Amino acid sequence: MWLERGESRRRIKDEDIWIVRLMGDGTTDDSELIRQVSKQMGSNAILAGLTLAQFVEDYAAFLSEGTKSRVFEV
Amino acid sequence: MAQRCCHVALFYIVMSYIKAQKAFEKLKKAEAIYAPVIFSAASGWGKSAAVSYFYRRKNVLVLQCRSGFIKEQPPIQSIRQSIVIVEDMQYLANDRAIRYLQSLLHIEGMQVVMVTRGAVPGYIAGEEMDIGLVRITEKDLALGEAEVGAFLADCGVEVDPFLLPAIAEASRGYPQAVRCYANHLEQGEPYSPAMQEAVWEDLFHIWDSGVYRHYTDWFQDFALELCRYDSFTLEMAVYMTGSQRVTEVIEYSREQMNQLFCLPEGSYAFRPEIRRFYCWKQERLWTDAAIRENARRGARFYEMKGDLPNALLHYEKAGATQCVKDILIRNMRENPGTGQYVELKDYYFDLPEEEIEESPLLMAGMCMLYSLVLQPEKSEQWYERIAAYERMPEHPRERRREARIRLAYLDIALPHRGAKGIIPIFRKVFVDFFSQGMMLPEMSVTGNLPSLMSGGLDFSEWSKSDTQIAKFMRVPVEKLVGQYSKGLVTIALAESGFEKNRMSSYEVLTRCNDGYESAAHGGKIEMCFAAVGVLSRLHIIEGQHPSARRICESFAEKVRKTEGARQLLPNIEAFEAWLSLFSGFTDRARIFMEQVPDAFSDFSILDRYRQMVKLRCLIAAQKLEEAYSLAGFLHGYFVSYERTFNRIENEVLQAVILYRMGDAHWKECLLQMLERASGYHFVRVVSMEGAAVYPLLKECKALFKKRDGEGEYFWEVLEEAQKQALAYPDYLRFIPQEKVVLTKRETQVLSMLCAGLSMDEISEQCGISYGGLKKHNRNIYRKLGAKNRTEAERRAAQLGLVHRNAQLNGFGYDATDRIWGGYMNEVETRGEDQGAGWDVAGTWGEPQEDQG
Incomplete structure (x- = not known):
């Protein structure tokens, strides 16, 4: 699975694919994301937040501009 | 009964009197108008000798005060002399005698000359303005080079004229000291540092036998207890002496001996030479153990007050090595990120390695310290040692746990590892x-900086x-x-939005205010500073420079009053200097630039903000070579420590420096920086350099024709930089500080121009033709290096020729009259209409006439 923006592409790490799918399924509200990730990982909100923060940092160049649906491509 | 003045100092008897020029000039002026004079100087400055010599042919009345009152007090009506000399006034305490003296001061046609070793007493100071008191101090009595030469010659000592400046400086013009030098030189000794020491020793003996023995016991105790300290507060004096009478002692010292001076914020210090004397005396009266105990007590006081550098200094003097180590460990425990490592680095570096290796805390301190002073390899070595310590099962469990905590802390906080x-x-x-x-x-998250983006990490x-x-x-x-989290996220978001120019001013303002409030209530003052930094920058881009300064000044005031916040002051001072640059290269910026130490010899990463402001000052001062070196040095640090934001900021300034040096590489430097900054969409870091960077951006316009894609960022930066350049045209602009010499007429015309008068009004007021006025204008513009009236007004304000507010407020002619008097004194005026041929301040082309 890849992310694409303009001429840049980035492969999504395997361990992050489920987060992309979660977003792709329409979960875009940040609080809801934390809740979902927390549930999925069986962890508390702090660790879920850190997981999501890491995700955002890793793909920041693809997430910072424009809408998420336009950016995500498989 | 009154007596004829016959008091003559020793050196007046044995030799002819050498006049202290400044003192005599003041005496002459005072005598001409019967103004009262007060000589206020310590023992040996030749006060009485000067008075005796000056009035040697006059019939004077001498009143002695040694016993606390005026010994013989003739009825005022019966005094025949027109000059009254009051000797040893420092002893005067009797109310009746004081009233008598006050009465004398008000008698017309009588001059009172008071001689005191103390300060001007309160009962005189209160009337100083009314009676037109003339003060003669040690500065006036100090002998200059020529006078020292004459003095030595009079003693029969021949000295190489090349040595005179050295002797004058070493003696500080103190006649007693010069006399001692004369004695040594007379015996054929060559002038040397050893002679300087010998003279000090001579002076100490003189003071000891002549002055010290007259002091009260309680003052002697006070002086000996406190002489080892640079300065002391009342609280410290009470702690050290164990006496509750310190206020009284300090008052006594100030009034009767002039030995103490007040420092800002309510502390006191002995005069350096007097302090040295008391240390000398202490060594002769006290045992070594007593001196060490005194040092230990002082160290304890400093430690209680959190002044660790002084605590360590005095513990070391006391030989208390364990206390030194304890403090260093505690500093690491309590302030792992912001501890005064750099100030204390010599103590840390002095600790034997085997002692450090026993303590995970000390190892962590060394690890942090080396990172702060740009030695990341050594920092990593200490990190490895802590890790090895933690792995070894033979170490106590508690200490291994401590080591784990320290390692985790360092993982996050070590500056050289960056935020990646x-x-x-x-x-x-x-x-x-x-x-x-x-x-x-x-x-700490902010690293004591007015920013979070480039704060601790x-x-x-x-x-x-x-x-x-x-x-x-x-x-x-x-x-x-x-x-530290109080207000953190709110302020961080505001700063990020501000830097990217993606948040409205209102939102930035609101978030900063919210963040500030949150930090101010249960948070940390460091976070408030970050909010103040963003708020001030916001005001700057809005063209509200005075508001930015006000915010900063009031915060600085708050910090000065807040205990435990002094660590912010160096960066606040730097921030204020940076704010002042928006008005041109001000005195404040110049002083700041000169104060900041050389980065090449003494640098820690905690200095980076000060060094960045210094870099801007150097650019403004046109010291481009120095600026280039500093920017290169900082670049190395920013790259190796992954300080992206600082790196961009520095690269903007590097491009400006190269541009001004005429080096074509500026463009490459600028474009690389723009590429890096555009990756983050950082607009402000570039555009805030306004007038400095705008010409460079303008020259690159052709490369970004399209206003979309990459061009979009460039044009946004360009437009923002242009706004800044228009609002602050003098930012980092080099303004020659040459003396501008205007004729009287030009001064008059400039004043009216600055007050907003039209050309017609000016020509009418001055009674000159319109053509004549245009000629004056041309000359004024040329001398000020201005292209038009607006620039002339600005230059006049920068050079202090007129008060800037007067122009900005658009005062009318009445106001001009008011400001006129002030600046007429400041501008050096030359003969009427001698404009042609004066030094030209700058060449800006043909002046444009009256635009107002």
Whole structure:
């Protein structure tokens, strides 16, 4: 699975694919994301937040501009 | 009964009197108008000798005060002499005698000359303005080079004229000291540092036998207890002496001996030479053990007050090595990130390695210290040693646990590791520590800077997705940084939005205010400074420079009054200097530039903000070579420590320096910087350099024709920089500080121009033709290096020729009259209409006439 923006592409790490799918399924509200990730990982909100923060940092160049649906491509 | 003045100092008897020029000039002026004079100087400055010599042919009345009252007090009506000399006035305490003296001061046609070793007493100071008191101080009595030469010659000592400046400086013009030099030189000794020491010794013996023995016991005790300290507060004096009478003693010392001076913020210090004397005396009266005990007591006081450098200094003097070590360990425990490592670095470096290796805390301190002073390899070596310590089962369990905590702390806080990969470290910390109920030491996030983006660590990467990162990291950060988290996320978002020019001014303002309030109530003042930094920058870009300064000044005031906030002051001072640059290269900026130490000889990363402001000052002062070197040095640090934001900021300035040096590489430097900054969409870091960077950006316009894609960022920066350049045209602009010489007429015309009068009004007021006025204008513009009236007004304000507010407020002619008097004194005027041929201040082409 890849992310694409303009001429840049980035492969999504395997361990992050489920987060992309979660977003792709329409979960875009940040609080809801934390809740979902927390549930999925069986962890508390702090660790879920850190997981999501890491995700955002890793793909920041693809997430910072424009809408998420336009950016995500498989 | 009154007596004829016959008091003559010793050196007046044995030799002819050498006049202290300044003192005599003042005496002459005072005598002409019967103004009262007070001589206020310590023993040996030749006060009485000067008075005796000056009035040697006059019939004077001498009144002695040694016993606390005026010994013989003739009825005022019966005094026949027109000059009254009051000797030893420092002793005067009797109310009746004081009233008598006050009456004398008001008698017309009588001159009173008072001689005191103390300060001007309160009962005289209160009337100083009314009676037109003339003060003669040690500065006036000090002998200059020529006078020292004459003095020595009079003693029969021949000295190489080349030595006179050295002797004058070493003796500080103090006649008693010059006399001692004469004695040594007379015996054929060559002038040398050893002679200087010998003269000090002579003076100490003179003071000891002549003055010290007259002091009260309680003052002697007070002086000996406190002489080892640079300065002291009342509280410290009470602590050291164990006496509650210190206020009285200080008052006594100030009034009767002039030995103490007041420092800002209510502390006191002995005069350096007097302090040296008391130390000398202490060594003769006290045992070594007593001196060490005194040092230990002083150290304890400093330690209680959190002044660790002084505490360590005096513990070391006391030989208390264990106390030194304890403080260093405690500093590491209590202030792991912001401890005064750099000030204390000599103590840390002096500790034997085997002692450091026994303590995970000290090892962590060394690890942090080496990172702060740009030695990351050594820092990593200490990190490895802590890790090895933690792995060894033979070490006590508690200490191994301490080592684990320190390692986790260093993983996050070590400056040279940057912010990259910090989230997995956070995760590890939460899994390993918080889940087990262990806590990390609190860590500073701002590094005492007016910014979070480039605070303790560089958070540029997080700025790319600031709102989401803020949402996801808020709770972990709050948990991790404790009190520092108050206001953190709100201010960080405001700063990120501000830097990217993606947030309205209103939102930035609101967020900063909210963040400030939050930090001010239960948070940390460091965070308030970050909010103040963003708020001030916001005001700057809005063209509200005075508001920015006000915000900063009032915050600085708050910091000065807040205990435990002094660590912010150096960067606040730098911030104020930076703000002043928006008005041109001000005195404040110049003084700041000269104060900041040379980065090449003494640098720690805590100095980076001060050095960046110094760099701007150097550019403004046109010291481009020096600026180039400094920028190169900082570049190395920013790159190796991954300080992206600082790197961009520095690269903007590097491009400006190269541009001004005429080096074609400026463009390459600028374009690389723009590429880097556009990756983060950082607009302000470039555009805030306004007038300095705008010409460079303008020259690159052709490369970014399209206003979309990459061009979009460039044009946004260009437009913002242009706004800044228009609002602050003198920012980092080099303004020659040459003396501008105007004729009287030009001065008059300039004053009216600045007050907003039209050309017609000016020509009418001055009674000159319109053509004649135009000629004056041309000359004024040429001398000021201005192209038009607006620039002339600005230059006049910069050079202090007129008060800037007067122009800005658009005062009318009445106001001009008011400001006129002031600046007429400042401008050096030459003969009427001699404009042609004066030094030209600058060449800006043909002046344009009256635009107002």
